[in-house]
Amino acid sequence: MTTARIDRLTTSGTFSLDGGTWDVDNNVWIVGDDHEAVVIDAAHDADAIAAAVGGRRLLAxxxxxxxxxxxxxxxALADATGAPILLHPDDLPLWRQTxxxxxxxGExxxxxxxxxxGVELTVLHTPGHAPGAVCLHAPALxxxxxxxxxxxGGPGATGRSFSDFPTIIDSLRDRLLTLPAHTVVRTGHGDSTTIGDEAPHLAEWIARGH
Known part of the structure; x- marks a missing residue:
């Protein structure tokens, strides 16, 4: 029986790419127990994220x-906690813009x-929204x-630089929609869903994209 839990913190800021800027709310996911944790996507507010981590050791x-x-x-979160920032190398061109x-x-x-x-998070390379986009599958959770x-409601946006619609559809079909239907999908923005709720719509997404 795992003692790991998932905490969600929502932070607000802006998203900028291709000369445009938009206000956004981001989900920051913290996976861990009372002693250690991992942060998924350090968005906008390092102080708020560090406060949510609290006295736990931040592993990554x-x-x-x-x-x-x-x-x-x-x-800033890395500097405050000593935790390493991990990114898929295919996204380094985007990283360098910021x-x-x-x-x-690390990669x-x-x-x-x-x-x-005690919980394993397996990295799934799922390009399309960005070349180095990854998902993290935690079967135990x-x-x-x-x-x-x-x-x-569907795949991430692919209308901007470094993104590609056929690629994201391949990632969804081959890497995500093959997961168990009861798997909870915890997203970068907005509400969670499940694989079972999203999988039936793959054909609609493909038709919409062409």
Missing amino acids: IVSTHAHNDHVDAAP HPDRAPD LADGQVITVA DTVFTGDTLFA
Whole structure:
């Protein structure tokens, strides 16, 4: 029986890409127990995230992708906690747009396992919304953290630089919709959903994208 839990913190800021800027609310996910934790997507407010982590040892700051609204607070949180920032290397061009003078501390790779509080988070490389986008599957918690790859209602946006619609559909079909139907999808923005609720709509998404 795991003692690990999932906490959600919502932070607010802006997303900027291709010359536009939008106000956004981001989900910051904290997975751990009373002693240690992992942060998924350090968005906007390093102080608020550090406060939510509390006195626990922060093992890693995992970035599902490098759009600025998901990584803007990562260096400050790393500096405050000593935790390494992990990012898939395919997203380094996006990362450098936000943090040209600070590289991530480590790489994420498909199939990599991050263990926190006795729970394994398996990295799934799911490009499309961004080249280095990843999801984190935690079977013991019946959860997948999808960043901006899958939302309640469909795939993440692919209309901007570094994104590609056919690629995200491949990622959804091959990597996410194959997970157990009861798996809770914890997203980068907005409400959670389940694989079972989203899987039947794959054909609609494909038709909509063409």
